[in-house]
Amino acid sequence: MELLxxxxxxxxxxxAVYLMLDRNVIRFLFGLILLSNAxxxxxxxxxxxxxGAPPLIDEGLYAPTGVVANALPQALVLTxxxxxxxxxxxxxxxxxxxxxxxxxxxxxxxxxxxxxxxEARR
Amino acid sequence: xxxDYPKVDRVMGGVAGLISIAVxxxxxxxxxxxxxxxxxDAQVWAAEWVPSLGISLSVLMDGLSLTxxxxxxxxxxxVTLYSAQYxxxxxxxxxxxxxxxxxxVGMLGLVLAGNLxxxxxxxxxTTIASYLLIGFNAxxxxxxxxxLQALLVTGTGGLVMLAGMIILGSVVGSFEIAEILGxxxxxxxxxxxxAILLLFLAxxxxxxxxxxxxxxxxxxxxxxxxxxxxxxSATMVKGGIYLMARMxxxxxxxxxxxWILVLFGGFTAVFASVLALRQTDIKQVLAYTTLMALGTLTxxxxxxxxxxxxxAMLFLVVHSLYKAALFLVIGIVDHGTGTREAPVLRGxxxxxxxxxxxxxxxxxxxxxxxxxxxxxxKEFMYKAGLGLPGLGAAWVTVMIFAASVxxxxxxxxxxxxxxxxxxxxxxxxxxxxxxxxxxxxxxLGALSLLFGILPSTVGFYFVAPATRAVxxxxxxxxxxxxxxxxxxLLLSVLTFLAGWLIYRRHEAIRARLAVAxxxxxxxxxxxxxxxxxxxxLAAWQTRLxxxxxxxRYMAVMFATFALLVGxxxxxxxGMGSGINYDAEGVHPIQWTVLALIAMGAGLSTWTSxxxxxxxxxxxxxxxVALLFxxxxxxDVAITQLLVxxxxxxxxxxxxxxxxxxxxxxxxxxxxxxxxxxxxxxxxTTAVMIAVLQTPFDxxxxxxxxxxxxxDAHGRNIVNVILVDFRATDTFGEIVVVVIAAIAAYALLRxxxxxxxxxxxxPGARGEEEKA
Numbered sequence: 001m002e003l004l005x006x007x008x009x010x011x012x013x014x015x016a017v018y019l020m021l022d023r024n025v026i027r028f029l030f031g032l033i034l035l036s037n038a039x040x041x042x043x044x045x046x047x048x049x050x051x052g053a054p055p056l057i058d059e060g061l062y063a064p065t066g067v068v069a070n071a072l073p074q075a076l077v078l079t080x081x082x083x084x085x086x087x088x089x090x091x092x093x094x095x096x097x098x099x100x101x102x103x104x105x106x107x108x109x110x111x112x113x114x115x116x117x118x119e120a121r122r
Numbered sequence: 123x124x125x126d127y128p129k130v131d132r133v134m135g136g137v138a139g140l141i142s143i144a145v146x147x148x149x150x151x152x153x154x155x156x157x158x159x160x161x162x163d164a165q166v167w168a169a170e171w172v173p174s175l176g177i178s179l180s181v182l183m184d185g186l187s188l189t190x191x192x193x194x195x196x197x198x199x200x201v202t203l204y205s206a207q208y209x210x211x212x213x214x215x216x217x218x219x220x221x222x223x224x225x226x227v228g229m230l231g232l233v234l235a236g237n238l239x240x241x242x243x244x245x246x247x248t249t250i251a252s253y254l255l256i257g258f259n260a261x262x263x264x265x266x267x268x269x270l271q272a273l274l275v276t277g278t279g280g281l282v283m284l285a286g287m288i289i290l291g292s293v294v295g296s297f298e299i300a301e302i303l304g305x306x307x308x309x310x311x312x313x314x315x316x317a318i319l320l321l322f323l324a325x326x327x328x329x330x331x332x333x334x335x336x337x338x339x340x341x342x343x344x345x346x347x348x349x350x351x352x353x354x355s356a357t358m359v360k361g362g363i364y365l366m367a368r369m370x371x372x373x374x375x376x377x378x379x380x381w382i383l384v385l386f387g388g389f390t391a392v393f394a395s396v397l398a399l400r401q402t403d404i405k406q407v408l409a410y411t412t413l414m415a416l417g418t419l420t421x422x423x424x425x426x427x428x429x430x431x432x433x434a435m436l437f438l439v440v441h442s443l444y445k446a447a448l449f450l451v452i453g454i455v456d457h458g459t460g461t462r463e464a465p466v467l468r469g470x471x472x473x474x475x476x477x478x479x480x481x482x483x484x485x486x487x488x489x490x491x492x493x494x495x496x497x498x499x500k501e502f503m504y505k506a507g508l509g510l511p512g513l514g515a516a517w518v519t520v521m522i523f524a525a526s527v528x529x530x531x532x533x534x535x536x537x538x539x540x541x542x543x544x545x546x547x548x549x550x551x552x553x554x555x556x557x558x559x560x561x562x563x564x565x566l567g568a569l570s571l572l573f574g575i576l577p578s579t580v581g582f583y584f585v586a587p588a589t590r591a592v593x594x595x596x597x598x599x600x601x602x603x604x605x606x607x608x609x610x611l612l613l614s615v616l617t618f619l620a621g622w623l624i625y626r627r628h629e630a631i632r633a634r635l636a637v638a639x640x641x642x643x644x645x646x647x648x649x650x651x652x653x654x655x656x657x658x659l660a661a662w663q664t665r666l667x668x669x670x671x672x673x674r675y676m677a678v679m680f681a682t683f684a685l686l687v688g689x690x691x692x693x694x695x696g697m698g699s700g701i702n703y704d705a706e707g708v709h710p711i712q713w714t715v716l717a718l719i720a721m722g723a724g725l726s727t728w729t730s731x732x733x734x735x736x737x738x739x740x741x742x743x744x745x746v747a748l749l750f751x752x753x754x755x756x757d758v759a760i761t762q763l764l765v766x767x768x769x770x771x772x773x774x775x776x777x778x779x780x781x782x783x784x785x786x787x788x789x790x791x792x793x794x795x796x797x798x799x800x801x802x803x804x805x806t807t808a809v810m811i812a813v814l815q816t817p818f819d820x821x822x823x824x825x826x827x828x829x830x831x832x833d834a835h836g837r838n839i840v841n842v843i844l845v846d847f848r849a850t851d852t853f854g855e856i857v858v859v860v861i862a863a864i865a866a867y868a869l870l871r872x873x874x875x876x877x878x879x880x881x882x883x884p885g886a887r888g889e890e891e892k893a
Binding site for chain 2: 002012013038046048063075111
């Protein structure tokens with residue numbers, strides 16, 4: 001299963017990268033969502049997989065009995081999910097605002113800071 | 123020249139002027155009092171500065187340092203006194219003397235530094251101060267260009283030299299000059315000797331303007347005249363000479379040292395003397411003779427015999443005295459007549475007798491006529507040249523003969539012709555300068571005469587201690603005016619004869635040189651070409667690297683990531699062999715979830731429909747949440763589900779207001795990007811596999827499992843980690859989300875009301891949702 005999940009992560013990353021290399025910033029955004037998911041899975045898998053044993057301590061005990069799932073990557077992934085969401089929301093607002101101001105979603109046409117005229121002069 | 127400025131009423135330049143005169147004067151007296159002690163033995167004082175790097179503020183005071191220090195402060199006094207009159211009513215005069223004093227401090231620090239790194243710092247101080255002084259008339263473009271040229275040439279040389287210093291320091295194991303001078307044999311035998319030598323000489327040659335890096339010096343004439351006098355006689359350009367002399371015991375004595383210095387120095391001397399003849403502006407004439415002097419000094423330091431070093435040290439004093447005096451005289455002439463053109467100036471001795479006297483004293487020394495010290499200097503140079511072995515003797519003697527003849531001619535052009543004959547008409551009626559301007563050149567001229575009459579005093583206090591310092595061992599120094607009839611004297615007589623002949627015809631020669639110069643390669647224009655080339659290169663590489671295309675930047679970053687991580691994995695053997703394909707034990711549900719995720723990712727990448735893409739992304743998100751549930755992470759799964767729903771809603775909302783995706787059929791398949799994407803994906807999988815093959819370290823997890831309940835009273839370990847053990851992280855996370863929300867709000871609030879939708883867009887919007 002670990003190997004298959006590693007492959008799946010690879011597929012997610014490849015799709016994400018291809019999307020992020022698009023001139024269209026909406027596709028870039030889709031890539032960002034995929035990459036965020038891939039990263040979360042990567043952290044999760046690094047802590048190894050354990051099926052059917054959530055990291056909980058039973059009533060009356062001081063420590064979990066037997067092998068339970070690795071709690072640390074779960075905590076990290078939880079944080080990462082929320083941060084990823086914040087990043088996504090901001091990027092979304094940025095894309096929207098850029099489109100409103102510049103009338104384009106093509107990153108090559110966003111030339112306010114580096115006008116094309118500067119290149120053309122040479 | 124000074125009259126053109128708005129007048130400010132200041133006596134002797136006011137407080138600024140008095141300070142600027144007092145500081146070098148007091149220092150000069152101090153150094154004079156040290157002279158008898160230094161003549162006996164060198165002194166070293168040290169104080170820690172950056173002990174961790176072996177850099178100390180040590181002072182090395184020997185005959186060489188002292189001679190330079192006396193020239194710097196003595197001529198400094200004359201120059202500041204002169205400046206108080208010359209520029210005292212200039213509105214920026216206080217700024218000017220600040221630069222001048224900074225320059226003086228830099229130069230003094232340079233010659234007194236007992237540590238290579240300290241020496242370098244002061245070296246750069248003189249570079250910066252000279253930049254400010256040459257560019258003092260900042261309104262003039264020529265001034266700014268000259269200043270920048272001096273800064274870049276000498277600054278670059280300085281940096282190259284710093285590299286040499288660091289290598290030398292690491293070879294010797296110390297930056298203390300005293301220790302370096304004591305390890306000469308070890309340095310010369312070291313395999314890096316050649317590198318050290320070349321790097322040092324790059325610094326010395328740029329600073330002391332040796333061919334082919336000489337072009338900045340004549341341009342530095344853009345500075346006010348007193349600065350030129352100072353820069354050319356005692357400071358700045360002598361920095362390189364000082365460095366070569368100082369390093370002679372450590373780096374000198376090899377054939378590489380000999381030939382580089384002798385060839386470049388000799389060529390510079392003669393080349394510059396010829397160019398001096400070509401000029402009509404007498405200030406420019408003098409500027410080129412400075413190059414001649416620097417070339418001569420370089421040549422004799424390179425020659426390295428006892429006599430050669432004596433000749434060099436003697437000529438150092440000779441040149442500083444006459445050059446400072448002549449520059450100051452030219453300032454008076456310029457000031458008093460309004461011109462510096464040699465063909466115009468005639469008969470000034472009638473109007474300016476004292477100036478004429480100072481000029482005559484300095485010029486006679488320059489021409490090397492007895493009984494001036496200049497004569498002794500020339501005699502020793504001939505003697506040193508003739509005493510060299512083999513080819514060196516021929517080259518040095520011929521070069522110094524040629525240069526001396528031309529110096530004789532130039533002395534006539536600068537100081538004889540303008541003062542002799544009938545008084546000619548000048549832009550301003552010629553009049554004598556005021557005493558503060560006359561004092562300097564007269565005293566300096568008188569010293570040239572006095573030292574000529576009393577050579578043994580100069581010899582004992584300055585030339586002999588300096589020579590010992592340069593040679594690194596004892597040497598017998600006996601200076602005399604009359605050495606009997608010998609080859610040197612014969613050469614001197616020949617020099618006068620040849621000089622006189624050329625002087626008689628110098629105007630015709632100048633005209634012919636002007637024609638030749640027009641055809642010869644011009645180093646100053648070459649400099650411009652180099653600068654233009656550099657700027658073009660910068661522009662080219664900026665266009666190449668910073669294309670302004672986000673797509674290009676991303677591609678480069680991803681490709682770099684794949685390449686570096688992939689290469690590391692392969693080279694470091696991260697790819698083990700123990701991959702066991704465990705598909706047998708995979709539950710069908712797990713298969714299904716993985717397949718959903720992969721298909722969702724593929725579909726969102728390929729589709730041209732926004733709705734399909736959002737749906738596919740939702741599938742990926744839900745699939746990930748399912749994986750979390752299967753592998754015992756219920757909290758994560760819940761969060762993932764919530765966030766996924768939010769993401770889909772948000773993206774769908776915003777999508778309504780954004781244009782459609784371009785069709786994949788139209789935008790086509792980007793093979794290069796696909797390759798990069800595949801590589802990044804592959805590398806990620808490979809890294810993941812490599813990670814899975816390393817033994818798992820459970821220490822942290824074990825700690826959390828054991829400590830969770832007893833320490834934090836929580837039974838959900840993940841929750842305890844988040845809100846207790848790593849609470850600060852969680853707080854940081856909340857802050858990030860809040861900042862993102864505020865930033866998004868700010869972005870959306872300021873958005874323009876009307877949507878600039880491209881033509882044909884609004885109608886298509888509703889239909890797309892149904893599709």
